[in-house]
Amino acid sequence: MTNTIKAPSAAAPVLELSGVTKQFSSVRALSEVNLRLFAGEVHALMGQNGAGKSTLIKVLTGVFPADHGDMRLNGQSIRAASPLEAQELGISTVYQEVNLCPNLSVAENIFAGRYPRKGMAGAWAIDWARMYRESRELLTRLNLNIDVTQTLSSYSVAVQQMVAIARGLSISAQVLILDEPTSSLDDEEVERLYGVLRQLRDQGMAILFVTHFLDQVYALCDRITVLRNGELVGEYPVAELGHNALIAAMVGREIATSPSTSAAHDKAGEQPAVWLATKALNRRGHVKAIDFTIRRGEVVGLGGLLGSGRTELARLLFGLDRSDAGEISINGKSVRLDSPSTAIRLGLALCPEDRKAEGIIAELSVRENIALALQARLGLWPAIGRIQQTTLADGYVKALGIKTADVNTPIGQLSGGNQQKAVLARWLATQPSLLILDEPTRGIDVAAKQEIMNEIMTLAKQGMAVLFISSEMDEVVRVSDRIVVLRDRAKVGELPGGTSDQAVYAMIAGQA
Ligand SMILES: Nc1ncnc2c1ncn2[C@@H]1O[C@H](COP(=O)(O)OP(=O)(O)OP(=O)(O)O)[C@@H](O)[C@H]1O
Ligand SMILES: [Mg+2]
Structure with missing residues (x-):
């Protein structure tokens, strides 16, 4: 089923792909895919995990060649042989897997391959001052005030993602492509990014945007192209494709997205034994004297913003970092979680936030x-x-x-x-007896997310304790029996599961 619609304006598309096909040995990742991108639009490229979105972007930007198909930029046939060449043609891309250099500074990452130079002809020294200044300006536009001279690896995944976006924005281009740029960002950062993208759109840039957050599509995008199993399903104006119709187009059938909820929401009264407890657990500069307990079969959510200490607490519990004060006990016995292998042996598991670096x-x-x-x-x-x-x-x-x-x-x-x-x-x-999930559904499509959360809830019902960390507060609130709220690396309180997002945010803001 191919649904074609009229162009949003009389103008010709900036970018037009037709009949693009790509086969990887036994997998046909793209077959005869068309895509049209116009100046002044934000265009969502949607589809389930493995539908071919990233492959389409990689073929377009010369990461690997298409088997066949026609790609035109401003009516001219193009075939970029490398991402750099695509960039020179006027296509700036932020890839799904942040592909920056962890050992270089933030500023060097933003300007890699195009350092500003100064001096008389021939001198060509790198203009560090200008590079730092412009990096700072770019990041400030995204509301990020960090030291741009520090190495990239000293910052969290979210910050690294923002740096990749800043780099993409800094390359003056006609076409900007963002492959799941918001997967580890907070609502506030996402809003900032939208502001910048809307500005660029209004200045006439053509933006292609991949996300699994459906709300973001409706908040930001003008048109949607849907892929399924490497094939084009259709191209639609956002206003004509409602939430359920979009999911049906991606999945190929209607599915109910009724939320999974925690086991204990419906087992009032029972109080299984505490499995793990911490007393004044501390690591200077990371977490401040946290008292925390989790029972068998309990789902505890960590509520807090980025940098509130969520990931740091998880790392301490899993023995990735050492505490400098306080105590951890399992089944009432004091334990030393000095390495992940000890933690694993004692029945802990941590599904990390950064699948590329730690996964x-x-x-x-x-x-x-x-x-x-x-x-x-x-x-x-x-x-x-x-x-x-x-x-x-x-x-x-x-x-x-x-x-x-x-x-x-x-x-x-x-x-x-x-x-x-x-x-x-x-x-x-x-x-595991305790499964720690740090952003477990990052990058997972709507249908699969539902199945995964259901699977986890089933295991919790069978007695597995789950510590759940997610930037999606509504998800935390829905699946948790109890929410431990963190602010500035310290615990500020607890809320029962099923409370509202607003209640958690209020506690974070100190208004509870
Ligand atoms: N380098 C590769 N070698 C072999 N197969 C590949 C390669 N890259 C992608 N594929 C396959 O192509 C298909 C499409 O993958 P792609 O990464 O484009 O999906 P996607 O739509 O971006 O999914 P996601 O939402 O999970 O990021 C998948 O079946 C994948 O396994
Ligand atoms: Mg992808």
């Missing part, structure tokens, strides 16, 4: 990636055999709907959302 090993297969943490829990010996690994991985591929040719495919070849599902599978496979 996947791109060269290893889906099977090996899934078996990794379970092997760590069992110790190095006996090794989990290949057949056992395959059975394990096959099970999770089915349960979580991981889209892959088979479990022996290198995980780096999966789409972003499917890599995320495999990382989650790795930690579920250890059958």
Whole structure:
């Protein structure tokens, strides 16, 4: 079904792709896809995990060649051989996986490949002062006031994502492409970004935007192109494609998106035993004297803004960082969580926020990636055999709907959302007593998100404790039995599950 509509204006598209096809060995990632992008619009490219969105962007920007198809910029046929060439043609891209240099400074990352120079002809020294100043200005536009001379790796994933966006914005281009730029940003940062994007749109830029947050599509975009299984479903004005119709177009059928809720919402009275407790747990500069408990089968959400100490608390509990004061106990016994391997042995699991840096090993297969943490829990010996690994991985591929040719495919070849599902599978496979989820559904499509949250809720009902961290406050409120609210790296209070987003924000703001 291909639905064509009239152009939003009489003008010709800035960018027009037709019949673009890309095959990866056994996977047909794109087949005969068309896309039209006009000046002065924000255009959403939508589809489930593995639909072909990132592949389309990569083919367009020369990351890899298309098998065939026609791509035109201002009516001229183009074929970028590299991202740099695409950039020179006037297409600036922020890729899904932030591809910056962690060891370089923030400013160097923003200006990589085009450092400002100064001096008489021939002198050509790098103009550091100008580079720092302009980096600061760009980031201020996004409301981010950080030291641009520090290395990128010293900042959180969200900050790194903002830096990638700043870089994209700083390249003067006709076409700006953003592949899931908001996956780890807070509402406030997202609003900032929209402000900037709207400005650019009004100045005539053509913007292509990929997201799994449907609300963002309606808040920002003018038109939508939907892909499913590498095929074009249609091109629609936002006003003509409502929420449910959009989901149906992506998924290929109607689905109910009734929210999953926590187990204990409906098991009043019962109070299972406390599994893990902390007393005045402290790490200077990261978390301040936190008292925290979690019971078997309980889902505890961490409410707080970016930088409030959510991830830092998770890292302490999982032995990734050491505390400098305070105590952690499991089943009432004091424990020393001095390394992740100790934590894993004691029954903890942490599904990390940064799947690229702390999650996947791109060269290893889906099977090996899934078996990794379970092997760590069992110790190095006996090794989990290949057949056992395959059975394990096959099970999770089915349960979580991981889209892959088979479990022996290198995980780096999966789409972003499917890599995320495999990382989650790795930690579920250890059958932990406490599962810590840091932004677990980052980059996961609406349908899959529902299935994953349901799966997690089922495990909680069977007794697994879950510590849930998400930038999506409505999700935290919905799935948690109890919400521990953090501000400035300290605990400021607790709220019962099922409260409102506003109540959490009020407590964060200190108005409760
Ligand atoms: N380098 C590669 N080698 C082999 N297969 C690939 C490669 N890159 C992508 N694919 C496959 O192409 C298909 C489309 O993937 P793509 O990354 O474009 O999806 P996506 O729509 O961006 O999904 P997501 O929302 O999860 O990011 C998937 O089946 C994926 O496994
Ligand atoms: Mg993608």
